[in-house]
Amino acid sequence: MQDGADIHQRIARISAHLNPPANRLQVEGSSSLWRADCRAKGGSPGFKVAILGAAGGIGQPLAMLMKMNPLVSVLHLYDVANTPGVTADISHMDTGAVVRGFLGQNQLEDALTGMDLVIIPAGVPRKPGMTRDDLFNINAGIVRTLCEGIAKCCPKAIVNLISNPVNSTVPIAAEVFKKAGTYDPRRLLGVTMLDVVRANTFVAEVLGLDPREVDVPVVGGHAGVTILPLLSQVKPACSFTQEETEYLTSRIQNGGTEVVEQMFKKEFQQMSQAYAAVKFADACLRGLRGDAGVVECAFVSSQVTELPFFASRVRLGRHGVEEIYPLGPLNEYERVGLEKAKKELAGSIEKGVSFVRK
Numbered sequence: 001m002q003d004g005a006d007i008h009q010r011i012a013r014i015s016a017h018l019n020p021p022a023n024r025l026q027v028e029g030s031s032s033l034w035r036a037d038c039r040a041k042g043g044s045p046g047f048k049v050a051i052l053g054a055a056g057g058i059g060q061p062l063a064m065l066m067k068m069n070p071l072v073s074v075l076h077l078y079d080v081a082n083t084p085g086v087t088a089d090i091s092h093m094d095t096g097a098v099v100r101g102f103l104g105q106n107q108l109e110d111a112l113t114g115m116d117l118v119i120i121p122a123g124v125p126r127k128p129g130m131t132r133d134d135l136f137n138i139n140a141g142i143v144r145t146l147c148e149g150i151a152k153c154c155p156k157a158i159v160n161l162i163s164n165p166v167n168s169t170v171p172i173a174a175e176v177f178k179k180a181g182t183y184d185p186r187r188l189l190g191v192t193m194l195d196v197v198r199a200n201t202f203v204a205e206v207l208g209l210d211p212r213e214v215d216v217p218v219v220g221g222h223a224g225v226t227i228l229p230l231l232s233q234v235k236p237a238c239s240f241t242q243e244e245t246e247y248l249t250s251r252i253q254n255g256g257t258e259v260v261e262q263m264f265k266k267e268f269q270q271m272s273q274a275y276a277a278v279k280f281a282d283a284c285l286r287g288l289r290g291d292a293g294v295v296e297c298a299f300v301s302s303q304v305t306e307l308p309f310f311a312s313r314v315r316l317g318r319h320g321v322e323e324i325y326p327l328g329p330l331n332e333y334e335r336v337g338l339e340k341a342k343k344e345l346a347g348s349i350e351k352g353v354s355f356v357r358k
């Protein structure tokens, strides 16, 4: 039996682990809790993934789902607020990935060093009545800073950019990487997966099918009319009335607004985006692993149209985007939609490029 003094010492030690001083996880990479975390055995072999903006409405459920992904061996959670709590919580899940938290700009480089995949949902979200472009002034600077860190610390990482307006933040990231001399267009992908997820769901509802059986290519960009579902190319092959086409196109294009308008006055976690982001990140990781036939839609550097960036179906591989598929045959409704999409996209891309070049 242990004497009273021993027991008190053990309790004190355990209590120090469970209740580290508030700044310990934040600023001391050498705290005992931190070291214990670093020593944990991950589900290796696997990939190292960082989430920037990990304590946010998307970041938290995204972190949880990435912690559950067997392809991930190390998960770095970075944010400018609240990462210690999120990290402590997620790290208790008994899955393979080892979780480490990083708080604030002076820990950005540690968060990024050695990463294979960096997912960026950092930045402000829309409020009702706003467009995604209204977020530009704040999010452009955030994305620029984070991408400067990537260029310095993990220039070969695949980057999944979620922060809005995606139509401008992807060109911003490209310009930052060009400036740093690290730009590889195959490794920079704007995440438009949520548009595909919504399209599959809404089309399945109309067709009376299971959404998992439905595949809708969504091309263009990620805002309003730039979101262009190609309903003539839905799998399984099917046809829609003009009324159905207009309803589905409008619902898919306004899916984000539908959610934002319902959630006003409340901070919320956008589960569908976390789901879509993980679905997309998982596809990128399977590509990195060398799996064959991994094809998803993404907003990438592209020659599919005359625009420098465009979302379309891409094949993912060991280097990121390995092949970009052409749009395929469009019907008249889609050709009109494509012209509208390109007009708006051109302005959004230019805005992003000149933000960095100015």
Ligand SMILES: NC(=O)c1ccc[n+]([C@@H]2O[C@H](COP(=O)([O-])OP(=O)(O)OC[C@H]3O[C@@H](n4cnc5c(N)ncnc54)[C@H](O)[C@@H]3O)[C@@H](O)[C@H]2O)c1
Pocket: 052, 053, 054, 055, 056, 057, 058, 059, 078, 079, 080, 081, 121, 122, 123, 124, 125, 126, 135, 139, 142, 145, 146, 161, 162, 163, 164, 165, 166, 191, 192, 193, 194, 195, 222, 268, 270, 273
């Ligand atoms: N691409 C898409 O399909 C899609 C879907 C949904 C949301 N979004 C966008 O994702 C972004 C995040 O949305 P949310 O709902 O999670 O917002 P949120 O406000 O809940 O979370 C954003 C997080 O980013 C963090 N952050 C702010 N500045 C940062 C910085 N400089 N470095 C690191 N982290 C920083 C905040 O602290 C916060 O935790 C928004 O721009 C939103 O519009 C994109």
Ligand SMILES: O=C(O)C[C@H](O)C(=O)O
Pocket: 125, 126, 132, 164, 194, 255, 256, 257, 259, 260, 273
């Ligand atoms: O609509 C938004 O502002 C968030 C996101 O881009 C979405 O499509 O849900």
